[in-house]
Amino acid sequence: MAATKKTNKAKGTTGFWKYIKIFWGIVLLGFVSVVLFFLMASWGAFGKMPTFEELENPESNVATQVISADGVTIGKFYLENRTPVKYSDLPQNLVDALVATEDERFFEHSGIDARGTLRAFANFGTDGGASTITQQLAKNLFHKRPSNLWGRIKQKAKEWVIATRLERQYTKQEIIAMYLNTVDFVNQAVGIRSAAKTYFNKEPKDLTVEESAVIVGMLKNPSLYNPARKSREEIVFNRRNTVLGQMVKNGVLKPELKQELVKKPVKLDFNPENHNEGIATYFREYLREFMKTWTKENPKSDGKEYNLYRDGLKIYVTIDSRMQEYAEQAVTEHLSNLQEEFFIKQEKNKNAPFVNISKQETERILDRAMKNSDRWRIMKNLGKSEDEIVKSFDVKTEMKVFTWQGDKDTIMTPMDSIRYYKHFLQTGVMSMNPQSGHVKAWVGGINHKHFKYDHVKQGARQVGSTFKPFLYATAIEQLRFSPCDSILDASYTIAKGRHDLERPWTPKNSNGKFEGMVTMKYALAHSINTVSAKLIDSVGPKAVVDLAHRLGVTANIDEQPAIALGAVELTVQEMVAAYSTFANKGMYIKPIVITRIEDKNGIELYHSIPQTKEVVNKEIAYAVIKLLQGVTDSGSGYRLKSTWKGRGYNRVTGHPYKLTNPIAGKTGTTQNQSDGWFMGMVPNLATGVWVGNEDRSAHFRSITYGQGATMALPIWGMYMKKCYADESLQVSKEEFERPEELSIRVDCNRKVEKDSLDLQNEKIDEYFTTF
Numbered sequence: 001m002a003a004t005k006k007t008n009k010a011k012g013t014t015g016f017w018k019y020i021k022i023f024w025g026i027v028l029l030g031f032v033s034v035v036l037f038f039l040m041a042s043w044g045a046f047g048k049m050p051t052f053e054e055l056e057n058p059e060s061n062v063a064t065q066v067i068s069a070d071g072v073t074i075g076k077f078y079l080e081n082r083t084p085v086k087y088s089d090l091p092q093n094l095v096d097a098l099v100a101t102e103d104e105r106f107f108e109h110s111g112i113d114a115r116g117t118l119r120a121f122a123n124f125g126t127d128g129g130a131s132t133i134t135q136q137l138a139k140n141l142f143h144k145r146p147s148n149l150w151g152r153i154k155q156k157a158k159e160w161v162i163a164t165r166l167e168r169q170y171t172k173q174e175i176i177a178m179y180l181n182t183v184d185f186v187n188q189a190v191g192i193r194s195a196a197k198t199y200f201n202k203e204p205k206d207l208t209v210e211e212s213a214v215i216v217g218m219l220k221n222p223s224l225y226n227p228a229r230k231s232r233e234e235i236v237f238n239r240r241n242t243v244l245g246q247m248v249k250n251g252v253l254k255p256e257l258k259q260e261l262v263k264k265p266v267k268l269d270f271n272p273e274n275h276n277e278g279i280a281t282y283f284r285e286y287l288r289e290f291m292k293t294w295t296k297e298n299p300k301s302d303g304k305e306y307n308l309y310r311d312g313l314k315i316y317v318t319i320d321s322r323m324q325e326y327a328e329q330a331v332t333e334h335l336s337n338l339q340e341e342f343f344i345k346q347e348k349n350k351n352a353p354f355v356n357i358s359k360q361e362t363e364r365i366l367d368r369a370m371k372n373s374d375r376w377r378i379m380k381n382l383g384k385s386e387d388e389i390v391k392s393f394d395v396k397t398e399m400k401v402f403t404w405q406g407d408k409d410t411i412m413t414p415m416d417s418i419r420y421y422k423h424f425l426q427t428g429v430m431s432m433n434p435q436s437g438h439v440k441a442w443v444g445g446i447n448h449k450h451f452k453y454d455h456v457k458q459g460a461r462q463v464g465s466t467f468k469p470f471l472y473a474t475a476i477e478q479l480r481f482s483p484c485d486s487i488l489d490a491s492y493t494i495a496k497g498r499h500d501l502e503r504p505w506t507p508k509n510s511n512g513k514f515e516g517m518v519t520m521k522y523a524l525a526h527s528i529n530t531v532s533a534k535l536i537d538s539v540g541p542k543a544v545v546d547l548a549h550r551l552g553v554t555a556n557i558d559e560q561p562a563i564a565l566g567a568v569e570l571t572v573q574e575m576v577a578a579y580s581t582f583a584n585k586g587m588y589i590k591p592i593v594i595t596r597i598e599d600k601n602g603i604e605l606y607h608s609i610p611q612t613k614e615v616v617n618k619e620i621a622y623a624v625i626k627l628l629q630g631v632t633d634s635g636s637g638y639r640l641k642s643t644w645k646g647r648g649y650n651r652v653t654g655h656p657y658k659l660t661n662p663i664a665g666k667t668g669t670t671q672n673q674s675d676g677w678f679m680g681m682v683p684n685l686a687t688g689v690w691v692g693n694e695d696r697s698a699h700f701r702s703i704t705y706g707q708g709a710t711m712a713l714p715i716w717g718m719y720m721k722k723c724y725a726d727e728s729l730q731v732s733k734e735e736f737e738r739p740e741e742l743s744i745r746v747d748c749n750r751k752v753e754k755d756s757l758d759l760q761n762e763k764i765d766e767y768f769t770t771f
Helices: 002-043 052-056 092-102 114-122 133-142 149-169 172-182 192-200 209-218 230-249 255-261 281-297 321-345 359-371 374-381 386-392 414-422 464-479 520-525 529-539 541-550 561-565 572-583 618-634 713-725 754-770
Strands: 064-067 073-077 314-317 397-401 408-412 425-432 439-443 486-489 516-519 587-589 594-598 604-607 612-614 664-669 676-682 685-693
Touching: 064 281, 073 281, 092 133, 092 172, 092 209, 092 230, 133 149, 133 172, 172 192, 192 209, 209 230, 209 255, 230 255, 281 314, 281 439, 281 594, 321 425, 321 439, 321 713, 359 414, 374 386, 397 414, 408 414, 425 572, 425 713, 464 520, 464 529, 464 541, 464 561, 464 572, 464 618, 464 664, 464 676, 486 520, 486 529, 516 520, 520 529, 520 618, 529 541, 529 561, 541 561, 572 587, 572 618, 572 676, 572 685, 618 664, 618 676, 676 713, 685 713
Parallel strands: 064 314
Antiparallel strands: 064 073, 314 594, 397 408, 425 439, 425 685, 486 516, 587 612, 594 604, 664 676, 676 685
């Protein structure tokens, strides 16, 4: 019996140790399996692992930045709107909020947090897998989220391996910056810099504690905690306060401050960054086209092209963000009022907005617009027949349309919307420093979302009387005329056969009157057409065209007398560059919009070199400037200097601007008031403004509203007043520099200088004997 008990006891002891061995064997096997599992992950058995070089330079889509002359990022080109920042660019309150909420022991662990790992195992298959910041960075850099459990287990293994490697490669501060640079904060905001700009219109370093808490709160689920969505206001508010509570818990925020902050509503300054929003939209689109060519012609050292949307280039441009904003504000302030008047004037027009054209001509305009529309293109791509597409343009539908008060929901047919948009006055504005050639402002239209056409670079329109200074400059150069020389304002006919005319040409003055003897300065100031006809008959159209081309005009110009009255189509850019030549003492300089281009590492890839040439001598250039000053001193541009506000001044035609400094300028109005121009210069800034409808057959009937002095000049006046109010811009109020030796007489105040008439006639006679 006793022997039996001993035997059983021995067997029990043996069985116990057997289970102990099995237990430890399982533990050892589990440990080895886990080690092997991670080794397999590091060897790439579960998918490609990043190399050392990839960890040093993780691949990511980095937006190209467009940086203004005053250091402001005015736009980006991107697949992902990502602009990396350094740790030093982050506010401490953001770092504190991030660590307190996402990884309390971040500065203690080496990439893997034991407690977080246990939670991660417990939460497989859910959204609650708590990862360290380093693990989240690993996931953001190299992996997409798997949809099944096994896939998530493999991903976790890879994240752990990559996280430990990241911890060996980078400091804690670098990891925080890298992580925040990789997060997609929705609304096309990838990375902390884009998020700060999109939601609060700030740089990250300027974020307040509560703003940082909103952004950190989004990390849990950016789509769910999207602060821009009205339906999420309450949960965003609560999530922000949770983050503030975590900051108190971790000792990085005082409880009394938290009590104050949790009561504040979530206040956004929502500015989604896209190609239709922000400033200088038309300029940025021009820049995009320029860069397409530049990247093809300037490849990388390995022969590959730079990718504008992911290589993180930095394009430093000449645009000044302050001047650009002032120009856009001036356009909005003036054209919103002028547009209202245009709609009023069209109320009784059965064919609005078109004037004096046939039904057939109207149909051609609308048909062309229909076939150029996005609707037509999309339906054509879907295989719809032309008849089906045409019929769809007569079906009423819900749509958003542009108004100066913001986009408006309405119901109308697509064809009605085409006619509606034809009502809108468009504009082109460009401002340039005549000495450097740097373009400071570029407004290509009224709204890039709804009107894509750029009226600075693309749109050539008739320039009217703004072309006359080129004619006068030719007369000064060829005949040695001066602004003080007198000329007869009387009916003048250029005979048939002269300058290849097929019939006699007798232009009329806009007011239908003649004033007799006038000075050249007076004639230009009041755009007297008969004087222009006499001058072009004297010098010949070819000489004027040659000078225009020397002034940088690239358009083909017919060598016929009508160019004396501005029957020439040029762009705003060409006109500003040409006028700048006179302010630059006769030296033409090609407009510059880019100063340099750098890669993402700051290595310079391109540097602009000014292209200049002498067109006319200093004396002639100064004489033209003095002629143009007569326009604003007493001619069609006088309201810029007027201080009287009475009858004739209103919100549409413009207020007196009370500018007392020297201004050289010229108004221009084309036939039927289809185009209104104003070109204006001070010594260090030349600005051109064009206003008109997209179609020349849509226009004001009355010269009161349709002239350049009403349509375009007020934009120039408003813009310059804003520039002068900002003293940091240092826009000149000084006199134009007078040449030391000036042989051309320019100082004349009287309407007519009778004693110069004989001399002027002698010059014309002498010219024709050598012509």
